[in-house]
Amino acid sequence: MKKIILNFPKQFKTGIRSAKTISITGSFNKLLICGMGGSALPGDVLRILAKNLKVNFPVYIHRSYNLPYWINKKCLVICISYSGNTEETLSSFKEALRKNLQVIAITSGGKLAKLCQKNKAPLAKIPLGFPPRMALGFQFSALIKILHNCQMLRGNLNTILSLEKKLKPLKLEKKGRILAKKIRGKIPLIYSSYFQKELARIWKIKFNENSKIPAFANYFPELNHNEMVGFTKNPNDQCLMSNFCILMLKDFADHPRILKRMDLTAKILKEKDIPVEFIKLGGRNNLVKIFSNILLSDWTSYYLALNYKVDPISVKIVEEFKKKLK
Numbered sequence: 001m002k003k004i005i006l007n008f009p010k011q012f013k014t015g016i017r018s019a020k021t022i023s024i025t026g027s028f029n030k031l032l033i034c035g036m037g038g039s040a041l042p043g044d045v046l047r048i049l050a051k052n053l054k055v056n057f058p059v060y061i062h063r064s065y066n067l068p069y070w071i072n073k074k075c076l077v078i079c080i081s082y083s084g085n086t087e088e089t090l091s092s093f094k095e096a097l098r099k100n101l102q103v104i105a106i107t108s109g110g111k112l113a114k115l116c117q118k119n120k121a122p123l124a125k126i127p128l129g130f131p132p133r134m135a136l137g138f139q140f141s142a143l144i145k146i147l148h149n150c151q152m153l154r155g156n157l158n159t160i161l162s163l164e165k166k167l168k169p170l171k172l173e174k175k176g177r178i179l180a181k182k183i184r185g186k187i188p189l190i191y192s193s194y195f196q197k198e199l200a201r202i203w204k205i206k207f208n209e210n211s212k213i214p215a216f217a218n219y220f221p222e223l224n225h226n227e228m229v230g231f232t233k234n235p236n237d238q239c240l241m242s243n244f245c246i247l248m249l250k251d252f253a254d255h256p257r258i259l260k261r262m263d264l265t266a267k268i269l270k271e272k273d274i275p276v277e278f279i280k281l282g283g284r285n286n287l288v289k290i291f292s293n294i295l296l297s298d299w300t301s302y303y304l305a306l307n308y309k310v311d312p313i314s315v316k317i318v319e320e321f322k323k324k325l326k
Contacts, residue, residue: 084109
């Protein structure tokens with residue numbers, strides 16, 4: 001896992017190369033990304049960076065079987081399954097074929113690759129041997145290259161390629177190790193602005209799968225209208241709140257009122273003896289800012305796994321569940 005984190009910046013070049021010739025001709029006005037777990041994360045990151053990448057079409061993420069009812073031929077469908085065997089994503093891919101929709105796949109192999117070969121559907125094949133959640137660089141850069149090839153995104157891909165040099169995983173390691181010590185023994189609640197809510201979800205997933213602990217995510221301003229009420233002191237149940245640690249993803253580019261809400265919420269929670277840690281998103285380049293924050297989530301969840309003496313890579317409970325589901 002440590003080696004994967006340290007080598008993460010190298011994934012972008014490989015991902016772009018894997019999708020070099022993948023495109024579909026069409027007049028698309030929206031994008032649907034079908035994927036589950038770590039394979040849906042490229043779509044989440046695309047939504048976070050939509051403004052910076054000049055995405056001028058709606059991006060929808062479909063985390064279930066089949067396809068949404070509103071789907072039509074003006075929508076490009078991209079199915080992402082790292083293993084190629086995710087049954088929900090396979091279901092979406094097959095329905096796209098049945099409805100004669102334009103569909104592209106990103107996978108390392110499996111049944112999805114075979115279906116693409118059988119139906120002559122475009123396929124970006126990425127390297128095998130990674131946990132899906134740790135293959136985000138491959139999947140995201142392949143997605144961007146596909147959209148570029150389909151004339152849905154303009155501009156130079158050098159900004160993506162430059163991440164290999166601009167991301168510094170080693171510089172974030174110590175910060176992640178310290179943060180892991182602060183979280184140990186607690187259930188993390190990750191809070192962000194509405195525009196960074198997908199980033200908060202990524203932190204949650206990393207804690208779930210790498211550290212093997214429950215974690216939950218929410219966003220401002222919505223949580224000020226409901227979730228914070230859950231921290232009202234109840235004299236009969238003081239031990240409940242002591243189980244949580246709040247992580248606030250703070251981006252100074254967010255709306256000033258959101259930043260004020262974060263500070264005020266943190267003050268109120270600290271007065272109730274609930275630990276709050278601010279995780280500041282820094283840097284002018286938004287791609288570097290977002291992926292550096294994701295790398296920090298990798299280090300934090302990795303060191304938390306080591307603290308708990310669990311394997312950060314394996315997800316045995318998911319594999320056992322899939323076997324029983326069959």
